[in-house]
Amino acid sequence: MRGANFLMLVVLLVGAALFWAVTLYNRLVKKRNHVEDGWSGIDVQLKRRYDLIPNIVNVVKKYAEHEQETLEKVIQLRNAAQGPHTPGQQSKDEQKLTHALSGLMVQVEAYPELRSNENFIDLQKQLQKIEDDIQYARRYYNGAVREYNTVVQSFPSNLIADKFNFLEAEFFELENPQEAQNPEVSF
Template sequence: MRKSTKIAIIVVIILIVVGIPISSYNNLVSLEQTANSASSNIDTQLQRRSDLIPNLVNTVKGYATQEKSIFTDIANARSRLSGATNIQDQADADNQLSSSLSRLLAIVENYPELKSNQNFRDLSVQLEGTENRIAIARQDYNTAVTNYNTKRRSFPSNIVSSLFGFQEKPLYKASEGSKEVPSVDFTK
């Protein structure tokens, strides 16, 4: 075998040995950043909803003065959401807030003059759009995390991920209580 052929074979082997880990590392970094970005998009949409809620609550307060507990529940849920430190705490607080908002919107049904109020209608439309954005952001996050976690566990990326400490990311999951229909009691 000629010397130049041996050198070429050695260069190809080195490129393969070095190239695969570098490619795997770069893919993992890219997928991790996509998941982080998707998580930030959830935060942005949740903040948008949190910013809308006080306006909606104040509009309803003027009509539904006897429904004070719902306003307290909403305030507590917003506070819990803003203090969430990880994705599961955020999901639990988000579900609590969604439940409280569902109860608030059910209360509105008892106040036809409120439903016809232009400010309330505008806020409701904005809130509905925000809820749709939140749902899409959650789906995008879960897709990004699934892609990242799959790549992280696939060969040969699993070797690179363990060497460089790429950790599994949790999916955005609804809390256990989110499957229950919120109760609304107008007798209080």
């Protein structure tokens, strides 16, 4: 009888340990999926931004022919930012693009006809909306990354994370806090 009780205790402990491991594994999968969902949201907003930039550049070209170098730089940075990146590299590319767009908008101030063009005004509003949406998507993503990384790093879930190759996720950050502000697009 004693052997049966001991065997039952061992089976219960092994079952509890297995249940614990499966629960932690599923928690890690859930958190990783939230990170991937968050990155997808950023990706959608960035695509909307990339699609809008050529329209802005074309409208500006009509009015500001001698700003060609700035326009080409914006398009070049847009094209570079569209490639496949890690969140860290994407963040760096987006910072450069945001800076170039801000510079373009500052240069546009010298063209009163352009500033009053209805199409340009509409494009500015769309860009501002997209920039706000990018900021919200970035907050969601970074929150998901924070939660996921906490689970990956915490004991005892880190044992399961290490065993099944759950790696820490990168934040989508801006290095310069001033660049966290949306580009100035109002006149």
